[in-house]
Amino acid sequence: ETGVTQSPTHLIKTRGQQVTLRCSSQSGHNTVSWYQQALGQGPQFIFQYYREEENGRGNFPPRFSGLQFPNYSSELNVNALELDDSALYLCASSLGQSSYNEQFFGPGTRLTVL
Amino acid sequence: EDQVTQSPEALRLQEGESSSLNCSYTVSGLRGLFWYRQDPGKGPEFLFTLYSAGEEKEKERLKATLTKKESFLHITAPKPEDSATYLCAVFNSGAGSYQLTFGKGTKLSVIP
Numbered sequence: 001e002t003g004v005t006q007s008p009t010h011l012i013k014t015r016g017q018q019v020t021l022r023c024s025s026q027s028g029h030n031t032v033s034w035y036q037q038a039l040g041q042g043p044q045f046i047f048q049y050y051r052e053e054e055n056g057r058g059n060f061p062p063r064f065s066g067l068q069f070p071n072y073s074s075e076l077n078v079n080a081l082e083l084d085d086s087a088l089y090l091c092a093s094s095l096g097q098s099s100y101n102e103q104f105f106g107p108g109t110r111l112t113v114l
Numbered sequence: 115e116d117q118v119t120q121s122p123e124a125l126r127l128q129e130g131e132s133s134s135l136n137c138s139y140t141v142s143g144l145r146g147l148f149w150y151r152q153d154p155g156k157g158p159e160f161l162f163t164l165y166s167a168g169e170e171k172e173k174e175r176l177k178a179t180l181t182k183k184e185s186f187l188h189i190t191a192p193k194p195e196d197s198a199t200y201l202c203a204v205f206n207s208g209a210g211s212y213q214l215t216f217g218k219g220t221k222l223s224v225i226p
Contacts, residue, residue, distance in 0.1 A: 004157070031212075033212075033213065033214075035214075035216075040218070041218055042118075042201055042203070042216030042217050042218045042219055043158070043201075043203075043214070043216050044216070045213035045214065045215070048212055048213060050212075055212065056212055056213055058213060088155075090157050090158070092157075092214075097207070097212040098145075098207070098212070102148075102160050102163065103148075103160070103214060104160060105150075105157035105158045105159070105160075106157050107156055107157045108155075108156065108157050110155070
């Protein structure tokens with residue numbers, strides 16, 4: 001069974017640029033959630049995709065957008081990067097949306113905005 | 115708004131010195147409380163889910179308990195490999211959004 005994978009591992013961008021981060025969910029999982037984790041903080045919920053539809057969004061501006069594909073892999077896109085976007089971006093997959101379905105996290109993508 | 119507060123922020127223990135980490139929460143209708151372990155630069159690793167007050171779960175040297183207002187993660191006779199940040203999160207399914215709300219974590223250091 002393959003776990004959650006994310007790419008790239010590290011990324012350096014400059015202010016105003018756009019970035020795309022990718023996530024492959026664990027085999028059989030149809031739900032993907034994205035989180036932003038700033039240094040020394042807990043992860044913050046960005047949004048969730050369930051069967052290719054956005055299914056809930058945290059307190060993040062519209063320049064954070066996403067997609068989920070038929071194979072349940074997912075992308076997180078961030079436009080007009082700001083310095084405060086520097087963080088570890090985590091993807092978590094689960095089978096379904098309820099709390100009875102554990103969310104398994106990938107290793108994350110470390111984004112640095114200069 | 116759901117809130118999760120973890121204490122202490124950091125904890126240093128000697129190897130073998132047992133202790134507890136605290137997670138207090140404010141949530142409208144708890145649907146699950148989760149504990150994760152996170153090593154530096156890595157994603158959180160699932161440890162436990164607790165659903166109702168009085169529930170307890172154990173895994174090796176770790177034991178998680180839940181009351182109506184807080185959860186404790188007890189670490190018995192810790193080893194240096196238990197050093198990590200321990201995150202607590204509550205599950206929210208309000209307003210059609212299924213998400214985990216995390217605390218800031220407790221950074222545990224176990225000294226040989």
